[in-house]
Amino acid sequence: MAEPVTPDRPSAPTPDDVRRALGRVLDPEIRKPVTELDMIGDVVVGPGGAATVGVxxxxxxxxxxxTIERDVREATASVPGVTDVTVDVTVMTKDERHALTEKLRAGRAARGMQFGPETLTRVYAVTSGKGGVGKSTVTANLAVALAARGLAVGIVDADVYGFSIPGLLGLVGPDGASVKPTRVDDMILPPVAHGVKVISIGMFVEDASTAVAWRGPMLHRTIQQFLTDVYFGDLDVLLLDLPPGTxxxxISVGQLLPHAEVLVVTTPQPAAADVAERSGLVARQTGQRxxxxxxxxxxxPQADGSVLELFGxxxxxxxxxxxxxxxxxxxxxxxxxxxxxxLRQGGDDxxxxxxxxxxxxxxxxxxxxxxxxAVRARGLAGRKLGLSVS
Known part of the structure; x- marks a missing residue:
């Protein structure tokens, strides 16, 4: 006969109890619960409270x-009555990976545009008339600040020739090379830094000093692939760090994302207004706002409260x-x-x-x-809701 449950003797934990606790564990790259992604296999709890979890x-x-193994172990150990945890790590089969990518696409065709005119994601293209004005630094810091406010944020480093976003966000390894994205079949999972999902051509070259020398068609295909093959999930905000100039x-971003809104970065120098204006006019010509x-x-700022205007x-x-x-x-x-x-030191570090x-x-x-x-709502005006009247 089973012993009665008393306040001093809680009920024995069950596999369902463990699975509920594992629902709080997020995949660091996909940012969804591992239970929802079918990454949890068999869960067994022995009579003495020893739990074995398949991942x-x-x-x-x-x-x-x-990270996943650690978080699974901690979540399982948090279940009342669990006395020991064993995590059995395996790898998905080809069919299981295919099922996962289909689930993540949620009906969207492979290599389909994630951020087309129907998207609810706010798309901001950050541009400048010339280099050296801090456009990438502004993009990186703005993205992290938005993520800190609870928004789901992604960055596409579209500055193919002068990619710098991975370094600015610390997505580099001990050898100085950018952290590589994970590939699941034909889907690319972007690395995450400070709560921001990031993709950059710098993640596909040998090291940060590699020069990219491509003509227009290759540049267009690269940006298009970033917007189709990379799984960002349901973002509130997508920032694109554009190269300086026009x-x-x-032009490709204007064609692929004509509904994007443009932030123009410039400096206080009056002469900078000339070149900054040009980048804004090109965006307007492609239909962007x-x-x-x-x-x-x-x-x-100076110690006495005055401001030294080095750049006018x-x-x-x-x-x-x-x-x-x-x-x-x-x-x-x-x-x-x-x-x-x-601001400068943070970029270096x-x-x-x-x-x-x-x-x-x-x-x-x-x-x-x-x-x-952050308070700008993702608008529904002019978008199809997929509803029909019978």
Whole structure:
């Protein structure tokens, strides 16, 4: 006869109890519960509370293997009555991997556009008229600040020639090479840093010093593949770090994502408004909407409270004024980011300043910008809802 359950003697744990606890374990790359992804095999709980859990990794050498095993062990051990945990790690069969990719696509065809006109994801293309204005640094920090506010965020590093997003977010190994994405059949799972899913051509080259010398068609196919074969899941925000200027990639992004909204990054130098304006005009020609201007390197705060304007002043406001001329809707100056040693250091260390030093003036300005973007709802106007009236 089974012993009665008393307050001092809780009921014995069951496999269902363990599975419910495992529902809190997320795959670090896919960001969904391992139970929902069918990554949990047999769960057995012995009479004495010893639990054995089968875990099926997506591929051999899965980079998230240690994290998944640790989280499964901790979740199982948290179940009342479990006295010991054994995690039996195996790898999915070919059929199981195929079933997983089909589940993740949720009916979307392989190599289908994830962020087309029907998407509810806010797509922001970050551009600049010329290099060296901090466009990639703004993109990386803005993405992390948005993720910190609870949004699901992804970055496409579309600056194929000058890729820098992996380094800015710390997605590099001890050898200096970028962390590689995981491939599950023909689906690419992007690495995650600071809660942001990231894909970059830097993840497919031998090392960070490798030069990419491609013509327009190859650039177009690369950006297209990033937007189709990479599994980002249901994002609230997708940021694209565009190369400076008005070349092939800017045109390709305009063709592939004509509904994207554009953030123009410039500096306070009045002369910078000339080149910054051009990048905004190209975006407008492809049908994209100009969301606003971000002024970087706006001044260096001094100990006495004054600001040293190393790069002049007024460039951001002038860019916004020029882009607003003749338009029904004003193009605003959304943010003015002060010069910051912490912002530069964070980029070198791979830890964005919004994480490493949230009290830094530049971090505060970026967080304020993220706050204004985070409250913009994903609109349903003009989108098909897939409903029919019978």
């Amino acid at each position: 099926k990794l997506t591929i051999v050498g899965c980079p998230a293997a240690d 070349g092939d990639v800017a 100009l969301l606003g201007v971000v002024e970087n390197m706006a001044g260096l 002043s007024g460039g951001g406001a002038e860019t916004a004024r020029r882009l607003s001329a003749g338009q029904e809707a004003e193009v605003p100056l959304l943010a003015s980011l002060p010069l910051s040693l912490g 791979g830890v964005p300043v919004v994480v490493a030093s949230p009290g830094d003036p530049a971090a505060a300005a970026i967080d304020a910008l993220a706050g204004s973007l």
